[in-house]
Amino acid sequence: MSAPFETAGNLAGLPGIRHGFFGRAGGVSAGDFAGLNVSLAVGDDPASVAANRDIIAGTMGLGPLMILRQTHSTRVETLAGPIAPSSLDADAMVTATRGLALAILTADCTPILFADPEARVVGAAHAGWRGAAEGIIGNTIAAMVALGAAPARIRAAIGPTISVPNYEVGETFRADFLALHPSGAHHFQTPEGGRPHFDLPGFVVEQLAAAGIGSLENLGACTYAAPERYFSHRYATHRGTSTGRQIAVIGMT
Template identity: 65%
Template structure:
């Protein structure tokens, strides 16, 4: 069985299938060894499709809906299967059973959402810019627009890069705070070092401020565990390439 991490807050909801897949269990080799699900990093497309099939089999719901992610705040509401990467955006929502909303990451923060009572789910890709510009509130707004209620939504934050591993520098900090000054508390500077940013901490604060039913973190820092996760920053520091892992949620 393909290894996968799950959130207790989502697992307790009947009719919701989800998972945060890492790099283990796939058929890619070389730099992309493991469960690489991205066509755009240089891996063989047929091997990538085999990896995606492993994910579909593990979830057991239906077709994967995969966006061409652009670090935007665009949320796509889907009601049927679409060709992979034929739509652009950084979040998906649906009330249609049988679809598996999918987010690809390699340090950015994946977030999965579910309102079981309304039968509405969502999935968002929150890089630093998307998070600062509001991808998560916009995802929640899109879920509410098709019947969800904030007080019933359960959210799970998946494996991502954590603050101690995310050195960003003064210009990054200035650029971020120019967009969202409320993020100041999530920057820290070690003695003699450069500013670091706590992306999952910022994401969690936004979700809790929205008044959701539950917010949970799953997994560890992608950078700190290159054996378990693909990490773009780690690969860059090693002067190599890396794949993308996938986070998925579906209504059975």
């Protein structure tokens, strides 16, 4: 059994590198988690989650999924071998080791996949607003460079993320963000008579460009706007329901 996934043009076709952005299509979960939920922390049946993870691993053909315990931090783990699922607290990981399927779970935050095909180094990062604002992107790139990558050779792809029309945040959020990035007011839009909305993928794109990476692609899909395709924490919260998590994967054969 396999599951459908999306790919980024700048990562597709790289020799020996596989990647995929999965949504909720496929899988065996039911109810609010219907489809391909991969999180054990949302109330889904653990057997269904294990089956979904196996489906994804089989689809990618890279071996077991390397899954972190994500905490909206700026911590990056460098993996030289397999880890037990959720055994490390971090929000990004990099490797130069073949056969490790680096996997990031999201349900509105930004999944970012990285590859330097010449150095044979790959990475994956979970960028919520706090992690992105505090430096998870730069830290991930620095960890790749420590393994021999070069920013100008790195290709990065942004997967499904909540978009600015659906990401209302309020004035306190805006103030907290601007305290970290005083020149970042252009990442906010305020509808007439409404509250500020934040452009998370736009900010992530800006951070990646500032790091000098060689290639960037944004799939442009909004998790909130397409609940039939993606899990969205905010969409579920607004409707008083629960939701799952989708996964983005990259690795080398």
